[in-house]
Amino acid sequence: xxxxxxxxxxxxxxWIVHQGQPILGTGRxxxxxxxxxxxxxxxxxxxxxxxxxxxxxxxxxxxxxIGTPVVKTHRGGAQGGGGxxxxxxxxxxxxxxxxxxxxxxxxxxxxxxxxxxQFKVSxxxxxxxxxxxxxxxxxxxxxxxxxxxxxxxxALITKEAVDELDIDIGDEVEAVIKxxxxxxxxx
Numbered sequence: 001x002x003x004x005x006x007x008x009x010x011x012x013x014x015w016i017v018h019q020g021q022p023i024l025g026t027g028r029x030x031x032x033x034x035x036x037x038x039x040x041x042x043x044x045x046x047x048x049x050x051x052x053x054x055x056x057x058x059x060x061x062x063x064x065x066i067g068t069p070v071v072k073t074h075r076g077g078a079q080g081g082g083g084x085x086x087x088x089x090x091x092x093x094x095x096x097x098x099x100x101x102x103x104x105x106x107x108x109x110x111x112x113x114x115x116x117x118q119f120k121v122s123x124x125x126x127x128x129x130x131x132x133x134x135x136x137x138x139x140x141x142x143x144x145x146x147x148x149x150x151x152x153x154x155a156l157i158t159k160e161a162v163d164e165l166d167i168d169i170g171d172e173v174e175a176v177i178k179x180x181x182x183x184x185x186x187x
Contacts, residue, residue, distance in 0.1 A: 014100045016093060023065040028058050029097045032090060035071060039083040062093070099160075127175045129153065131167060143167060143184055145175050155184055 016024035024032075027048075034044035045055035059071050070090030076082025086094065129147035141162045143155045153175050165186045167173065174185040 014097060016097050016100070018066050021065050023062050024093060024097050028062060029094060029101075031055055031058055032070065032086060032094045035084050036086050036091070036094070039085055041071065041073070041084045044084075066093070127153070129173060129175060131169050131171045131173055134162065134167060134169060136162060141167075143173075145173060145184075147175065157184055 014025070015022040031044055031048060031050070034047050035041055038044050038047065041055050041059070042052050045052045048055075062070050066089070068089050069087050070093060071084055072087050073084045074082050127145075127147045129145040131143060132146050132152065133142075133144035135142040135144075136159055139159065140156055141159050143157060143162070145153045145155065147153060155175060161167075161184065165173075165184060167184065167186070171186070176185050
């Protein structure tokens with residue numbers, strides 16, 4: 001018997017928060033992306049079908065919240081030549097948002113989402129072990145884990161995950177085994 005079609009679906013919308021205040025969500029992130037691409041606040045506002053003044057209000061709200069500029073403007077002369085670009089802080093803020101958004105997009109299936117939130121992970125697909133080797137490449141890292149039963153597993157994870165989990169040789173971790181991959185978890 002086929003599973004009933006779901007009436008609702010789960011969606012998470014990322015927000016970057018600074019000192020408890022949400023500062024960057026989907027709309028503002030798109031505004032910053034368009035400013036970066038088009039090198040113009042006016043063109044970015046037009047592309048988003050947003051009044052120029054509203055675009056500036058969004059930029060000011062971000063800057064006021066974090067206390068530093070995220071957009072730098074250049075005045076043009078009689079021949080034009082003006083424009084806008086993201087500051088380093090603006091680029092970093094947008095990078096953090098995009099990274100978070102990609103992570104949430106990766107949680108596509110409901111089961112994966114709840115596993116990520118540690119609501120449901122069956123005992124048969126979770127093995128405890130000790131990290132024996134960490135090999136960091138250009139884009140990913142290979143983690144060699146010796147599990148309690150005499151066996152060693154190898155997991156391929158991103159460099160960011162190694163940093164976020166603070167993985168080092170000798171650490172006790174859990175290998176969470178999924179159908180197509182071995183992930184790393186840490187208490």
